[in-house]
Amino acid sequence: MRKPIVAGNWKMNKMQADAGQLATAVKSELAGFNGVEVVLCPPFTALVAVVRVLGKGTIGLGAQNCHWEKEGAYTGEVSVDMLKDVGCTHIILGHSERRTYFQETDAQVNRKARVVLAAGLTPIVCVGETLAERDGGTTEAVIKAQVMGSLAGLGDDLRRVVVAYEPVWAIGTGRTATPDQAQAVHAFIRGLLGELGGADVAQAMRIQYGGSMKPSNAAELLGKPDIDGGLIGGAALDAASFVQIVKAARR
Numbered sequence: 001m002r003k004p005i006v007a008g009n010w011k012m013n014k015m016q017a018d019a020g021q022l023a024t025a026v027k028s029e030l031a032g033f034n035g036v037e038v039v040l041c042p043p044f045t046a047l048v049a050v051v052r053v054l055g056k057g058t059i060g061l062g063a064q065n066c067h068w069e070k071e072g073a074y075t076g077e078v079s080v081d082m083l084k085d086v087g088c089t090h091i092i093l094g095h096s097e098r099r100t101y102f103q104e105t106d107a108q109v110n111r112k113a114r115v116v117l118a119a120g121l122t123p124i125v126c127v128g129e130t131l132a133e134r135d136g137g138t139t140e141a142v143i144k145a146q147v148m149g150s151l152a153g154l155g156d157d158l159r160r161v162v163v164a165y166e167p168v169w170a171i172g173t174g175r176t177a178t179p180d181q182a183q184a185v186h187a188f189i190r191g192l193l194g195e196l197g198g199a200d201v202a203q204a205m206r207i208q209y210g211g212s213m214k215p216s217n218a219a220e221l222l223g224k225p226d227i228d229g230g231l232i233g234g235a236a237l238d239a240a241s242f243v244q245i246v247k248a249a250r251r
Contacts, residue, residue, distance in 0.1 A: 002206050004222070004249040005162055005229040007039035007062055007124060008236030009092060009210075010046075019046035023053040025239035030059065035250040036229070039090045039124075040236075044078060051087040062090035062124070065098060068111040080112075080119045090122045092231070094150055096168045099126075106149025113150065117157040124162045124231065125150050126210065127189070131169035140188055147192045158197040163189060163207045164231040170211030171233065179220045179227075182209050186226035215244040222249050 014022060019042045030038060041062035042050045051061050067077035083091060093116065094109035109125060116123040127146040129139045143165075151158060165185055167177050177185075186207050194202035209221055210231035221227055229249050235241040 001251065002204065002228050003035070003037055004251060005037040005039065005206050005208060006232060006242075006246045006249050007041055007060075007090065007092070007164075007208070007230070008232050008242050009062075009064065009095070010040070010042045010236060011064070011097075011233060012043055013237055014042055014046055016046050016049040019043075020049040020053050022237070022239055023050045023059075026242060027053060027057065027059060029239060029243040030246060033247070033250075034058070036246050038246055041090070041092055047083070047086045047088065054087075060089040060122075061087050062092060063088045064092050064095070066091050066093070066112055066116065068108070068115050070115075080115050080121065084119050084121060088121060090124055090162075091116050092124045092126065092164075094126045094146075096126060096128050096166055096171060100168070106146055109150040110152055113154065113161065117154065117160060122160060122162060124164050124208070126164045126166050126231070128166040128168050128210070134167065134169060139185065143185060143189060144192055147189060148196070151193075151196055154196075158193070159201045159204050161205065163193070163205065164210045165189060165207060166210030166231065176212045176217055176221075177209075179217075179224055182211070182221055183224035183226055186224065190226050213245060215241050215248070218245045218248040 039060040039062045063083045066080050093112045098104045113123045129142040133142045170176050190202050206228035208229045208231045209227050213230040214235045
């Protein structure tokens with residue numbers, strides 16, 4: 001059985017002190033809890049503050065992006081080795097906001113996924129369609145292009161990737177895909193993973209839902225057979241809400 005994974009994407013929020021307090025609250029509430037892999041993904045400036053709280057415990061530390069080069073003249077960028085040195089275990093790649101605001105391509109996400117895997121860390125690779133694409137009936141075509149492009153050529157490492165399906169039209173809008181809508185896309189993604197790595201790999205890989213999951217809808221979404229956790233945005237900024245979602249994910 002796939003172990004659920006719930007990651008909190010704090011986006012561009014929280015100063016160091018606030019980040020430490022939030023991490024402390026989450027860690028306290030989840031003390032002794034198991035059955036779900038939990039990851040906190042603060043902004044770069046708060047990574048050290050959060051890892052000081054988490055220590056060597058069971059909660060992972062994630063970054064929200066990385067560069068594909070190890071070092072060099074890339075002003076403003078952060079390498080995988082730097083993030084690993086801080087204590088990161090996971091890195092979010094290809095989030096819809098990165099794709100939209102910074103024009104990240106599938107090819108760039110693929111380059112990043114390769115270096116993250118080579119460093120022994122876990123990439124959380126995001127895919128998802130816009131409202132116009134969903135209304136235009138191109139959801140599956142968009143998702144297929146993103147999955148196949150972002151995860152191309154990973155070989156045996158593919159099974160170590162976590163995929164996050166984030167319907168862009170349901171992020172920060174208060175709208176949420178219905179559990180059946182989300183399940184349908186998750187099942188479609190698992191089929192694509194089977195084409196890339198075979199049925200056994202596809203069944204072993206975890207696919208998170210990342211579209212406005214909150215305590216009120218978490219249980220129903222997480223109850224679907226192909227939804228293996230959540231990539232949580234707004235609700236991750238409140239310890240009580242995030243912990244409720246984590247607990248709803250345990251199978």
